Amino acid sequence: MRLNEKALIRKSILELCNTGMPRQKSTDDVIRTIREKSGSEKEGNLWEYIIALGAQLSRPPFDPYREKIKLTTKIGRKGDQKISLKIPILIYGKFDLSQSSKDALYLALDNLDDNRSTIGLISKDEPCDERKYPHFQILDDISKLADPDGIVLEYTGVKTEEKIEKIRKEFDGPILVEVDEYFSYYTAKLLELGIDGIVVNTDDIIKSEKYKGKHAIAVIHDAKLAINEFYRGKENDGACLVIAGDVNNAGKMVKAAGLGADIIGYDTSLLIAKVGHHSENFFDEEITAKKIFNHMIATKSELTGIPAAIGYSDFHNLSPSDFRTSSIKASIQGNIPLEGVDKTYKNIVEEILEEYVNTKNISVNQQEKQKIINLVTEEGN
Amino acid sequence: MCGICGLMMDDGELRHSPVGSILQDMMESQQVRAQDGAGIAIFNKSSAQDSFKIKNFRKEGISNYAIDEVKSSSENVSENLQKINQNPECHFFSFENEMTILKETGLAKDLDKKFGIRKMNGSHGIGHLRIATSSRVTPYNTHPFSTTILPDIAIVHNGEITNYNLLRDSLELEGFTFHTDSDSEVIAVFLASRILKHGDIEKAHREFVAKADGPFTYIAATSDSIAIVRDKFGTRKGIIGYNPGTNDHPSFWAMATDLSALDVVGATTKIETPHPGKPRIFYRN
Numbered sequence: 001m002r003l004n005e006k007a008l009i010r011k012s013i014l015e016l017c018n019t020g021m022p023r024q025k026s027t028d029d030v031i032r033t034i035r036e037k038s039g040s041e042k043e044g045n046l047w048e049y050i051i052a053l054g055a056q057l058s059r060p061p062f063d064p065y066r067e068k069i070k071l072t073t074k075i076g077r078k079g080d081q082k083i084s085l086k087i088p089i090l091i092y093g094k095f096d097l098s099q100s101s102k103d104a105l106y107l108a109l110d111n112l113d114d115n116r117s118t119i120g121l122i123s124k125d126e127p128c129d130e131r132k133y134p135h136f137q138i139l140d141d142i143s144k145l146a147d148p149d150g151i152v153l154e155y156t157g158v159k160t161e162e163k164i165e166k167i168r169k170e171f172d173g174p175i176l177v178e179v180d181e182y183f184s185y186y187t188a189k190l191l192e193l194g195i196d197g198i199v200v201n202t203d204d205i206i207k208s209e210k211y212k213g214k215h216a217i218a219v220i221h222d223a224k225l226a227i228n229e230f231y232r233g234k235e236n237d238g239a240c241l242v243i244a245g246d247v248n249n250a251g252k253m254v255k256a257a258g259l260g261a262d263i264i265g266y267d268t269s270l271l272i273a274k275v276g277h278h279s280e281n282f283f284d285e286e287i288t289a290k291k292i293f294n295h296m297i298a299t300k301s302e303l304t305g306i307p308a309a310i311g312y313s314d315f316h317n318l319s320p321s322d323f324r325t326s327s328i329k330a331s332i333q334g335n336i337p338l339e340g341v342d343k344t345y346k347n348i349v350e351e352i353l354e355e356y357v358n359t360k361n362i363s364v365n366q367q368e369k370q371k372i373i374n375l376v377t378e379e380g381n
Numbered sequence: 382m383c384g385i386c387g388l389m390m391d392d393g394e395l396r397h398s399p400v401g402s403i404l405q406d407m408m409e410s411q412q413v414r415a416q417d418g419a420g421i422a423i424f425n426k427s428s429a430q431d432s433f434k435i436k437n438f439r440k441e442g443i444s445n446y447a448i449d450e451v452k453s454s455s456e457n458v459s460e461n462l463q464k465i466n467q468n469p470e471c472h473f474f475s476f477e478n479e480m481t482i483l484k485e486t487g488l489a490k491d492l493d494k495k496f497g498i499r500k501m502n503g504s505h506g507i508g509h510l511r512i513a514t515s516s517r518v519t520p521y522n523t524h525p526f527s528t529t530i531l532p533d534i535a536i537v538h539n540g541e542i543t544n545y546n547l548l549r550d551s552l553e554l555e556g557f558t559f560h561t562d563s564d565s566e567v568i569a570v571f572l573a574s575r576i577l578k579h580g581d582i583e584k585a586h587r588e589f590v591a592k593a594d595g596p597f598t599y600i601a602a603t604s605d606s607i608a609i610v611r612d613k614f615g616t617r618k619g620i621i622g623y624n625p626g627t628n629d630h631p632s633f634w635a636m637a638t639d640l641s642a643l644d645v646v647g648a649t650t651k652i653e654t655p656h657p658g659k660p661r662i663f664y665r666n
Binding site: 068228231232233234235236310311312313314317318319320321322 | 546555594
């Protein structure tokens, strides 16, 4: 953050202290204005405007929690075909790796499993025979099905649905589908066909016309909503949401989990494997594997920190109510409560509308109210 | 730092047991823990009667409340419940068939003065002393909590369900309605939802412990059971004792937050602390 931006935040806080009046604009809007005027084309990253609420008097962190934060995640909707990850991460990225980099990665994944820190891998390659970690094979062609623990299919329309129907009959393990920006239209259908979860690449989706100008948090929020919509009126039997793309550090992972992600598709380990060639005079498989291993163990520790401070013993208990944002845009896109008022922007609009309708004694039905709320929140967005 | 207590008489058919009096003693002995509200649920009616009571709070003025009571039969109870679920102005109080819930802000002795708790009989019951931490001091945030899903489920709770929002969201998604902002209500709604699903109260408690996070102990009563449940780390207190009874006094199991509550009613044999994460259930004989 720049010095003038820090000064602006300080000024804003002092103003609040002096006047006791609420701000007309969120601080990040003002900062964005400064950035735009100074010619910066980079839009404010909404991740930065989301903070986790620390433990309060009534929600104290206890030592037992600090010592036992559960990260274990199951993939699969049927009891006998579930895969267990000790850290909710599937290594997944769109890098081409040399064979030696791949070997270093496989070694690191095996070592992590030995140390009760199992994470999985999503890859187009055929799974190694004596691996210890779960391997999800990306399958373009059904005939190339090797012996993976899980399958990832890319959604390409009706053909994918036909593929799912065929594979589901032959394959007992989890099937995940990487979706495009129109996931809200067909996620329910895919779950009906028996898939075990969807993979959402936020980097790809925010480049689409449908999500133009929106942030990764909007994609995560909508994807969770799409899964919830399928389960309306019944209990979720284990369908998972894998968020990949823009989630490349522990802070973002925690925030993504709070917004609804069950598992993170993480590519930093692939980068470490890739740069093993460039940072050393020679490529040492064991040294590179050790770096990947250490990075993942450190990430594991970081992932337990925030849930522990909030008073959770399970990483997956995070929810949007554990976060606050100073950004109206983040509040709308991620349904996150705003700082100070502890209500989402949408809740505030609903309350104002309700009060206005009652005061003016206007007859507005629920459908019309929803239309007005959507209009106002879209404007704010 | 709320105080909770409960008891189950050995002879479940003994409708003249002094349940109210014992509960009142147990609550008053723990009064030092909390002073913002007090409430009881006592099972004192026969299941044979086709009579349901739906009680609601009605606000009178700025800080006063009155309680409305709608009597229903099995024919129109669903319709009356639906009206409550759809009315945002309504503050749901309880849904009763065999039980009676009474609760108010203030001290336990004030509750007795207002409702005559000591004169109440029944087979089992639970009590609560509230200190407000996350929601306002109002009668509708006072325990015990029940649900509009099933009648005769009452819970009292000491502690925090930290993943309350997540549990509530998923239960609302399943179609269940909440009526307060209290994290304790989620226990009642969760138990009711699982009883509806598989009818096994022990399984329902185990499922709740598996899903709930945070430090808590709760006591839950249904028409034929009472259970004390601690979180999986045992970070909140809970103790059980047995009073073997005398010629004048029937025998009963008692449970509470503090040992003082067991002392005062003579439930000082077979003392045990429920194992963290494992529901300890007593069924009505």
